[in-house]
Structure formats: C-alpha cells, structure tokens
Amino acid sequence: EAQVTQNPRYLITVTGKKLTVTCSQNMNHEYMSWYRQDPGLGLRQIYYSMNVEVTDKGDVPEGYKVSRKEKRNFPLILESPSPNQTSLYFCASSPGTSGNEQYFGPGTRLTVT
C-alpha cells in the first residue's frame, strides 16, 4: 500500500531535549516536505527536499533541521525544542515538483513543556 508513515504519532517532551520525528514513504517520490499546523494559521512549510542530499528551507525553518540521506526517509530534527514548537506536524511526499499528487502522513502531535 502506498503510504507516508510518521513516528511517533504523539510526543510530549521537555524544553531542550533533542528529538527526531521520522518520515518514510514507499512510493519512490523525489519531493518531500515537512509542514506544521497551528490553530488559525493553516499549514506552513518548514523544510523541503527535492531529492537525496538536496534540502532547503520553507517558510518557517527556525529551530528545525532535516536530512535526506536516502530517498525514502526525511527526518525532522528539533535540536533544542521550545514550547512554541508545540504543534501538529505533517510529512508529505510527491513524485516531483509538479502534478496533482501530494501524499500526507498521518501527523505527529508534539507538545513541548
């Protein structure tokens, strides 16, 4: 089954404790993104990757890092999480940078206390 998986689905952590949210897709997609969703703001892009070893900042990259060592995986790293990073995070993938397909993972609900 074609899918995007994220882990963990829920996470409560404390300020400053490094964490990684994993994202994996099984569709051989080149383009992958991370979004965060906050009430009243919709979804905003954090980082994106157009292929292996090619990553760049989206609209709200501060406080996040990503890597793309393999095509299928695109982890999101919070080196020193802060309460303002409490949010719902979505990973998404697409076959390329054009087209009508954008697959979303199930979301990761992160709370930083």
Add this chain to the structure above:
Amino acid sequence: AQKITQTQPGMFVQEKEAVTLDCTYDTSDQSYGLFWYKQPSSGEMIFLIYQGSYDEQNATEGRYSLNFQKARKSANLVISASQLGDSAMYFCAMREYYTQSGNTPLVFGKGTRLSVIA
C-alpha cells in the same frame, strides 16, 4: 499578501443539503493547481479534489465538485447531499508549478470548519 483566502471560519449545513465552501487565491503564475483537503477531528489530511489551472472542466469526485472561476481566481468546493460524516475542517490549497527556487509547496488557507446538523 495571503495567497489563499477562506473567508468562512465556520459553516453549518443541514444533512442532505448542499453546501459551498469559498476559496479565493492569488497568483501571477499561469500554471498552478488547486486542492481541497478534509481534516476530521482525528487529524489526518484527506485529499478530496484537484483542479489544474489549464483544466477547462470543473473537477468532480463523487459528492465533491470544484467550482473553478479562473478570471475571478476562485475555487469553491461544493459538497452535495451533506452527511454527518462530512463534519470536519476543510482546507483549500494551491501549488504554483514554476517558481524561482524550484520549490512547489502547497500553500494553505486557514480553513473552514463545517458542521453538518441532523
């Protein structure tokens, strides 16, 4: 300036009635795509319908149709015969296909919360 505007924070509709969720967009590109997603209370983003900027016909998917008015830059979602399970947040989004950076993110509106009443 906002690229996607959804002016209705919340809507109510009677079961079995049709409802229109508004979406206007702003772009100077000729090549773009418009998407609608549904987000139930469980949180996942469910793709509903897509309209390409060059598509001449309005997109339809089952009970969903997209009323695409290119000159007015509007892409309203019409849900026919509403069901209780349609209660959710609905997001309109746009993807511009030719950008300077090559990045083509989905840009989302702030959403409309639809409540279907029995």
